[in-house]
Amino acid sequence: MRRTRILIADALPLFRAGVRNLLRRESDLEVLEANDAIEAERVLTTGFAEIALIDLELPPAGGLELVRRVRERSTTHIIVWTLEPTREAVLDSITAGAHGFLHKGISAAGLVRSLRGTVNGEAPLSRDMAGLMIDAIHALEARSTARERAAVLSGREKQVLACVARGARNREIAEQLTISEFTVKRHMQNILQKLELPSRRAAASFYLAAYREEGLEEGVSA
Amino acid sequence: MIERRAPLVVAVCSVPLLGEALEGALDGLAECKVIAAGQPDIAGLLRSLQPDAIVVDDEGEAEAAATYSRFARIPVLYVPPSGRRLRVLENGRWEELADYDASPEAIRNLVAGGLYGRRAAQ
Numbered sequence: 001m002r003r004t005r006i007l008i009a010d011a012l013p014l015f016r017a018g019v020r021n022l023l024r025r026e027s028d029l030e031v032l033e034a035n036d037a038i039e040a041e042r043v044l045t046t047g048f049a050e051i052a053l054i055d056l057e058l059p060p061a062g063g064l065e066l067v068r069r070v071r072e073r074s075t076t077h078i079i080v081w082t083l084e085p086t087r088e089a090v091l092d093s094i095t096a097g098a099h100g101f102l103h104k105g106i107s108a109a110g111l112v113r114s115l116r117g118t119v120n121g122e123a124p125l126s127r128d129m130a131g132l133m134i135d136a137i138h139a140l141e142a143r144s145t146a147r148e149r150a151a152v153l154s155g156r157e158k159q160v161l162a163c164v165a166r167g168a169r170n171r172e173i174a175e176q177l178t179i180s181e182f183t184v185k186r187h188m189q190n191i192l193q194k195l196e197l198p199s200r201r202a203a204a205s206f207y208l209a210a211y212r213e214e215g216l217e218e219g220v221s222a
Numbered sequence: 223m224i225e226r227r228a229p230l231v232v233a234v235c236s237v238p239l240l241g242e243a244l245e246g247a248l249d250g251l252a253e254c255k256v257i258a259a260g261q262p263d264i265a266g267l268l269r270s271l272q273p274d275a276i277v278v279d280d281e282g283e284a285e286a287a288a289t290y291s292r293f294a295r296i297p298v299l300y301v302p303p304s305g306r307r308l309r310v311l312e313n314g315r316w317e318e319l320a321d322y323d324a325s326p327e328a329i330r331n332l333v334a335g336g337l338y339g340r341r342a343a344q
Binding site: 022 | 236237238239240241242243245246247301303304305323324325326329
């Protein structure tokens with residue numbers, strides 16, 4: 001019987017040892033190891049492994065960098081995993097080209113089941129990871145919608161809104177943008193009217209939802 | 223004291239794969255019993271098992287192990303899942319081991335040292 005080769009790419013020797021000891025008991029699975037992205041890339045691009053477990057924090061530049069680099073050159077089914085998953089990490093991994101995402105706290109039986117499922121064409125994504133993925137897609141959708149709505153604002157209104165999102169008062173905004181406080185108030189009224197928002201606080205939340213990832217200055221240059 | 227052929231090391235693990243790694247690391251040196259962290263009354267379980275050493279990967283359970291160790295006088299090793307420095311319980315206080323990475327070999331050596339040092343003292 002031909003054994004399925006699993007690459008475990010992880011800088012932490014304990015995780016490599018854990019997977020190695022676990023899969024030693026499984027006659028249909030065989031383990032290869034890499035402790036950084038350079039070693040892992042060599043295996044991934046030669047097609048030597050059918051499945052790869054890539055640590056999200058794999059040195060030197062992180063697991064996602066490796067996934068992006070090899071996605072066009074590798075037939076290996078890549079699973080990204082981490083101890084501290086976030087919705088952004090799950091979505092970024094899948095977008096980068098990973099076939100699945102797992103929590104490193106997975107049970108031994110769960111990991112074996114996921115690996116065998118991958119061999120059979122399944123995408124390994126545990127229930128909690130699927131929840132994070134759905135959250136991430138919703139957040140992405142909300143951001144996209146918010147940015148579409150923000151397109152009705154003028155450049156100056158976006159600047160004012162960026163200041164409001166940082167918690168600045170009208171006087172501070174006026175000083176910063178070298179305009180009168182009265183003009184700031186007028187911009188603020190226009191912003192609320194155009195975006196159909198009830199309050200300054202709602203406007204600040206709206207701005208953060210639209211531009212949080214790029215930092216508060218993004219909307220100013222938009 | 224329970225008479226055993228091999229010393230018993232209890233590994234209290236929040237990350238099951240670390241339990242797998244510890245079983246492999248201690249193979250031939252000690253009997254390793256892995257128990258899942260987060261269960262109620264881990265301290266009671268430790269009192270029943272009467273281990274000769276404890277390895278733990280969870281900060282909360284490390285305190286339960288430290289409490290048990292104070293009267294049983296056994297070595298306790300804390301292995302952070304993130305792979306940062308190992309910590310060992312010395313005279314009731316956690317000491318970080320700057321010279322040891324969290325590798326299976328380092329853990330095996332530290333546990334062996336703890337077991338033999340303890341036996342020499344008995």
